[in-house]
Amino acid sequence: MKITQQSTESTLTLSLDGELDASSSVVLDTELSKPEILGNQKVLIDCRQLNYISSAGLGVFISHLQTFQDAGVKLVFFNMQDKVHNVFEILGLDSLMTIVPSEAEAVAV
Amino acid sequence: MKHAIRISCTRRNLKVVRDFVSEFLLSYHLSELVINQIVLAVDEVVANLIIHGNGEDESQFLDVRVNLQNQEFSIEIEDTNLTSYSPTSYVEPDLQEYVRIGKKGGVGMMLVNRIMDRVEFTTDGTRNLCRLYKKLS
Numbered sequence: 001m002k003i004t005q006q007s008t009e010s011t012l013t014l015s016l017d018g019e020l021d022a023s024s025s026v027v028l029d030t031e032l033s034k035p036e037i038l039g040n041q042k043v044l045i046d047c048r049q050l051n052y053i054s055s056a057g058l059g060v061f062i063s064h065l066q067t068f069q070d071a072g073v074k075l076v077f078f079n080m081q082d083k084v085h086n087v088f089e090i091l092g093l094d095s096l097m098t099i100v101p102s103e104a105e106a107v108a109v
Numbered sequence: 110m111k112h113a114i115r116i117s118c119t120r121r122n123l124k125v126v127r128d129f130v131s132e133f134l135l136s137y138h139l140s141e142l143v144i145n146q147i148v149l150a151v152d153e154v155v156a157n158l159i160i161h162g163n164g165e166d167e168s169q170f171l172d173v174r175v176n177l178q179n180q181e182f183s184i185e186i187e188d189t190n191l192t193s194y195s196p197t198s199y200v201e202p203d204l205q206e207y208v209r210i211g212k213k214g215g216v217g218m219m220l221v222n223r224i225m226d227r228v229e230f231t232t233d234g235t236r237n238l239c240r241l242y243k244k245l246s
Contacts, residue, residue: 021156022160023120023123062207063211082142
């Protein structure tokens with residue numbers, strides 16, 4: 001799992017490249033656990049190169065969602081591949097998290 | 110085609126099992142979505158057995174066997190651990206509650222149960238067998 005960061009004044013974009021499983025999801029958890037991340041208004045997750053997600057990867061997002069909401073940070077996913085979106089749908093997580101098709105829509109949320 | 114694989118109990122081998130199952134399914138002209146779902150269900154069970162069942166002890170092994178017969182995919186995952194998984198202890202999680210308390214794990218078996226048609230766990234002495242089935246019509 002490779003994570004690339006891009007930051008503007010109020011928005012942090014994390015681009016995920018690879019597979020999020022029980023082996024690799026710890027890298028993402030470390031990134032989302034950094035206290036300074038809560039200083040953003042938005043954290044955008046670019047999923048274009050995210051080829052796979054298991055419950056371990058989902059668990060990382062589930063575990064941080066409330067902290068983000070409490071701090072007023074919007075967590076938005078975009079560019080999600082169909083097979084990855086399907087995994088969110090199977091659990092109904094697509095209704096608990098904000099997932100939009102494009103970066104332009106993610107910025108506009 | 111190879112229908113069986115033996116792996117040691119390390120998280121690094123999760124990818125090895127995923128590739129093994131994907132490769133097996135590729136020749137059956139299934140959609141990318143269905144292949145990903147089956148690979149995911151297998152990955153979840155294998156991760157549980159590696160991490161919780163065998164404590165990531167690399168001297169322990171899992172035997173994985175796949176089969177497709179009469180339009181039904183099946184997979185057997187076998188280990189010889191003393192702490193077998195007990196499906197009777199499974200309760201479908203409340204995801205809104207998980208979000209509220211910031212819970213990191215616990216949705217793996219929910220995925221497995223929602224994706225596969227049948228999920229069976231049996232124990233015979235120290236031999237534990239998990240069988241997953243899915244119709245591919």
